[in-house]
Amino acid sequence: MLFHDIYKRPSRYAVPALMAVTAVWLSGCAENGVMTPLGPVAAGERSHLISFFLWMLPISLPLLIGTPWIALRYRRRGGKGKYDPNWSHSVAAETAIWGGATLTFLIVGWLTWGHVMGEDPYKPTGKDPIHVQVIGSEWKWMFIYPDKMATVNKLVLPQHTPVEFDITATGAMQSFWIPRLAGQIYAMPGMGTKMNLTTGDTTEIFGFNSQFNGAAFPLDKFEVDVVTKDQYDAFLQEPKHPWAQLEAAFKKTATWSGPELFEPPMKDYWMKVMMNPSIATDGGAAILPDNSPAQKDIDKAINQDLHLSQLNGGAQ
Amino acid sequence: MSILGSLDLNDIFIVPFLKEPTLSTGIAAGAGGIVVLGALAVALWLTVKGWWKPLWSEWLTSLDHKKIGVMYIVLAAIMLIRGVLEAVVMRAQQVSPAPGFLSVEHHAELFSTHGTIMIFFVAMPFLTGVINVVMPLQIGARDMEFPFMNAISLWLSVGGAALVMASLVVGHFETGGWTAYPPYTGIKLSPNEGVDYWIWSLALTSVGTTLSGINFAVTIYKQRAPGMDLMKMPIFAWTTLCTAILMIFAMMPLTVASLMLALDRHAGFHFFTASNGGNMMNFANMFWLFGHPEVYILILPAFGVFSHVIPTFSGKKLYGYTSLVWATIAIAVLSFTVWVHHFFTMGQTAHLNAIFGIATMTIGVPTGVKVFNWLLTMWRGKLRFSTAMLFSAGFMFTFVIGGITGVMLANPTIDFATHNSLFLVAHFHNMLIPGLLFGMFAAVNYWFPLAFGFRLDEKWGRRSFWLWMIGFYLAFMPLYAIGLMGAPRRMAFFTDPAYFPWLVVAMIGALCVLAGLTSQVIQIWVSVKNRESLMVPAGDPWDGRGLEWSLGCPVPEYDFTTVPNITSREPWVDTKAAGKHVMDPTEFVDIHLPKPTGLPILVAGVATVGAFALIFEMWLIAAVCFVAMWVLVLIRSYDTDWEETITAEELREGYEAHKRLVETTPKVSLDDEFTSKNRGLILEEAV
Numbered sequence A: 001m002l003f004h005d006i007y008k009r010p011s012r013y014a015v016p017a018l019m020a021v022t023a024v025w026l027s028g029c030a031e032n033g034v035m036t037p038l039g040p041v042a043a044g045e046r047s048h049l050i051s052f053f054l055w056m057l058p059i060s061l062p063l064l065i066g067t068p069w070i071a072l073r074y075r076r077r078g079g080k081g082k083y084d085p086n087w088s089h090s091v092a093a094e095t096a097i098w099g100g101a102t103l104t105f106l107i108v109g110w111l112t113w114g115h116v117m118g119e120d121p122y123k124p125t126g127k128d129p130i131h132v133q134v135i136g137s138e139w140k141w142m143f144i145y146p147d148k149m150a151t152v153n154k155l156v157l158p159q160h161t162p163v164e165f166d167i168t169a170t171g172a173m174q175s176f177w178i179p180r181l182a183g184q185i186y187a188m189p190g191m192g193t194k195m196n197l198t199t200g201d202t203t204e205i206f207g208f209n210s211q212f213n214g215a216a217f218p219l220d221k222f223e224v225d226v227v228t229k230d231q232y233d234a235f236l237q238e239p240k241h242p243w244a245q246l247e248a249a250f251k252k253t254a255t256w257s258g259p260e261l262f263e264p265p266m267k268d269y270w271m272k273v274m275m276n277p278s279i280a281t282d283g284g285a286a287i288l289p290d291n292s293p294a295q296k297d298i299d300k301a302i303n304q305d306l307h308l309s310q311l312n313g314g315a316q
Numbered sequence B: 001m002s003i004l005g006s007l008d009l010n011d012i013f014i015v016p017f018l019k020e021p022t023l024s025t026g027i028a029a030g031a032g033g034i035v036v037l038g039a040l041a042v043a044l045w046l047t048v049k050g051w052w053k054p055l056w057s058e059w060l061t062s063l064d065h066k067k068i069g070v071m072y073i074v075l076a077a078i079m080l081i082r083g084v085l086e087a088v089v090m091r092a093q094q095v096s097p098a099p100g101f102l103s104v105e106h107h108a109e110l111f112s113t114h115g116t117i118m119i120f121f122v123a124m125p126f127l128t129g130v131i132n133v134v135m136p137l138q139i140g141a142r143d144m145e146f147p148f149m150n151a152i153s154l155w156l157s158v159g160g161a162a163l164v165m166a167s168l169v170v171g172h173f174e175t176g177g178w179t180a181y182p183p184y185t186g187i188k189l190s191p192n193e194g195v196d197y198w199i200w201s202l203a204l205t206s207v208g209t210t211l212s213g214i215n216f217a218v219t220i221y222k223q224r225a226p227g228m229d230l231m232k233m234p235i236f237a238w239t240t241l242c243t244a245i246l247m248i249f250a251m252m253p254l255t256v257a258s259l260m261l262a263l264d265r266h267a268g269f270h271f272f273t274a275s276n277g278g279n280m281m282n283f284a285n286m287f288w289l290f291g292h293p294e295v296y297i298l299i300l301p302a303f304g305v306f307s308h309v310i311p312t313f314s315g316k317k318l319y320g321y322t323s324l325v326w327a328t329i330a331i332a333v334l335s336f337t338v339w340v341h342h343f344f345t346m347g348q349t350a351h352l353n354a355i356f357g358i359a360t361m362t363i364g365v366p367t368g369v370k371v372f373n374w375l376l377t378m379w380r381g382k383l384r385f386s387t388a389m390l391f392s393a394g395f396m397f398t399f400v401i402g403g404i405t406g407v408m409l410a411n412p413t414i415d416f417a418t419h420n421s422l423f424l425v426a427h428f429h430n431m432l433i434p435g436l437l438f439g440m441f442a443a444v445n446y447w448f449p450l451a452f453g454f455r456l457d458e459k460w461g462r463r464s465f466w467l468w469m470i471g472f473y474l475a476f477m478p479l480y481a482i483g484l485m486g487a488p489r490r491m492a493f494f495t496d497p498a499y500f501p502w503l504v505v506a507m508i509g510a511l512c513v514l515a516g517l518t519s520q521v522i523q524i525w526v527s528v529k530n531r532e533s534l535m536v537p538a539g540d541p542w543d544g545r546g547l548e549w550s551l552g553c554p555v556p557e558y559d560f561t562t563v564p565n566i567t568s569r570e571p572w573v574d575t576k577a578a579g580k581h582v583m584d585p586t587e588f589v590d591i592h593l594p595k596p597t598g599l600p601i602l603v604a605g606v607a608t609v610g611a612f613a614l615i616f617e618m619w620l621i622a623a624v625c626f627v628a629m630w631v632l633v634l635i636r637s638y639d640t641d642w643e644e645t646i647t648a649e650e651l652r653e654g655y656e657a658h659k660r661l662v663e664t665t666p667k668v669s670l671d672d673e674f675t676s677k678n679r680g681l682i683l684e685e686a687v
């Protein structure tokens, strides 16, 4: 019965159904995606995404509606359409098709230029950005606040402030990504890349590496705390462990569970790592033999992480 | 070093499981076991049936383009089964409570083999096979220009696939995805033999593909029937030509990049290392210089298929032939100008990104035009929804959705937010499943009688379509959603509960796809069983339009008794319009066809053993194989007795026999198209 009714009056059911799906989706979206941005860069990306989707509809809807409609109307048995077996060319149709497609292209192409120039990750998003140097490693992240502090797997930023990251890596290629603040950029050994963003309101989220890099890839993420300016200043004053301890341990351990805050390294440490990644890694394998001690450590770290994430209601 | 290189007992599939039985090692051992037992079962079955000999003399040694094509498709089908099973295991892994039943590495092996297999050992052999069967028949050729080389291409691809299968039994496969970016795949981070499996299986098949490309292009340039100038060629021949040119130019960067990676790994080079002057970005660059044209290699032949299936089952001329030809050429040319869109996130300047983003969007124009052309072909037609037509219509609808997300991804700022996420995974499956697999399924359902003489069962065909179609939507629409929710690709398990319902739907979708695939296996089985009632010996079972339907089914070894003179785009339609059901013969002449030979299989076999030796660092064996391979090729070069003659008289008899058959076959109406009354020669109006 219901099926028959849906068949008769699809629009009556389609709209609520679509709304329900969207609602479910958006409620799930409270997590870590670009659709729930927490800063102007990610917000820009979301608006580009929606605008492109909408701009594609005028050229796509005729196909999406036309295909099933024509399929029904011109079916051999029971179809109502006229039959014209030799109709195979029409100047009007040709003009409309090529014209419509070209027009769509011109619009999205034009928009693209604006979007890309407006959101160049290399361009600072405001005056006097905070500089943070980033080193992605197997399977942890080091953040250096030059002359002030170094942290592992913990990035603390003041709210509503432009930030510029200098990014490199030590082992495999990684991709530095905090989806709710800004899109990703690769972190590569021997290379430096940059990313600029502006933080939003205070929040606790996380960022991660999105480029598969081996045994502990699921653990390759870091905490991102956006805090008030006072909290940020206080954070920089917090007690720190000696740099030498970090330098030694960072090389050796695969995943990180130790202390997070350290004294800063010497001034040009990040640059040195970029020029010669091997100073920050012992170059161990990223895939490990089953049952090797290193693999067992990682299994343990994964289980611990799962335990933690259960405590946090899965948010991490 | 031992002659067996780095091979040791632990590399044998069952040993790690015996040492430490866990679910993960158990699954690996099980997969290896299936391969071994499967191979044994097939061997046993062939022995019991006494089929080794006919298999060898009629198939494995054949240089007939149709048989080579069929063998390509069989390879694709076997590998498709493995690829889909792997996909189901990955889906199951992600819905089971974290961290799932697979280790991170084992899951990585799965997505890497799945991707590598689907692209190189399903998609490529599938389309190469369909081209092999159909293209010569469409242009009035008797064979490929280089039949021996054609067989070499086939067996090199089989060799590559055999290596990927071997990795289940001996050692590991690569874990860095189908793209295998260094430095992850360098010797330091990936010390085991996995990456070498990837390198050498791809080396074999990409050499095969390059040779196929040359073969197809030359065949089209040189072997067209008299009168068939380029603008009279069927669209499938056009898309084949463009694909062939892409194959010739696009495979090279991949072969070179992977060999450079091999030198890095084993000869101490530094092309892609982070130090000593190496630069990994160059690998990404070269890989995608291949990779983007590759996706058009995958999709263009399917576009050709739709351009024949849709007019046939619409009972109508193709709309906009010229437009389609130019769109195809435009796509082929543009496909070389957009590769940077695969690494917008590598930190190049905004200008470069913008230019490549916009260049990518230009491809949307000819591609969009094509879909409109097919829609206008259906407009004012009389549509019959055979399995092939269903797959075509399903493609049109679904592909448009993939096109929308494709243009979105082409905008670099959107790409920053979706790259490496499941949104991207959803997008490319959204292009490849309709744009490649549906096209190939349509091709098989449509052209099957040419190769085997009987139609495929329609009931199971239609079931398979609906299962694939619904399965696709269930499996991949959720990935768009969780991709936007920040779910990265290649992730062994997710802890975010918000993803869970979506992953469950995707799992159901994957099972649905598996059911679709099973229906196709049943379809073949049922059709073979009922082949008597599905025979269409008079040919042309669907009121077809191309030259290939002027032939009886199955098509004889020599294809054409006489090569027709072509005066229009649809010579077979003209013939039928003139009330004839056999094309007028031109001149009967003696023809020469290449004799069957076991050499291609030997050459590729030796090459495969050599590649295996390279993977496990057995340098001596590898060197011996390399020399042996060229000796075999030399032997062939000095062989003068490689042709056999079919006399003009035999051809005349073939023609007369076909004519008699056609005259005695009752013509039936389209209403009976899918019934056992259809013995070929279907007509719009009942006679």
Ligand code: HEM
Residues within 6 Å of the ligand: B084, B087, B088, B090, B091, B111, B112, B114, B115, B116, B118, B119, B122, B123, B176, B177, B178, B179, B425, B429, B432, B433, B436, B437, B475, B488, B489, B490, B491, B510, B513
């Ligand atoms: C038949 C249904 C299919 C299902 C259910 C499926 C499922 C999957 C899954 C679960 C992944 C891993 C996604 C991740 O990274 O987390 C994947 C990756 C992939 N699939 Fe499929 N797939 C299917 C068909 C295909 C086809 C037909 C092709 C190509 C012709 C294909 C090509 C790929 C490629 C290239 C990858 C990427 C592998 C990598 O990350 O390197 N798949 N697929």
Ligand SMILES: [Cu+2]
Residues within 6 Å of the ligand: B291, B292, B295, B338, B339, B341, B342
């Ligand atoms: Cu591309």
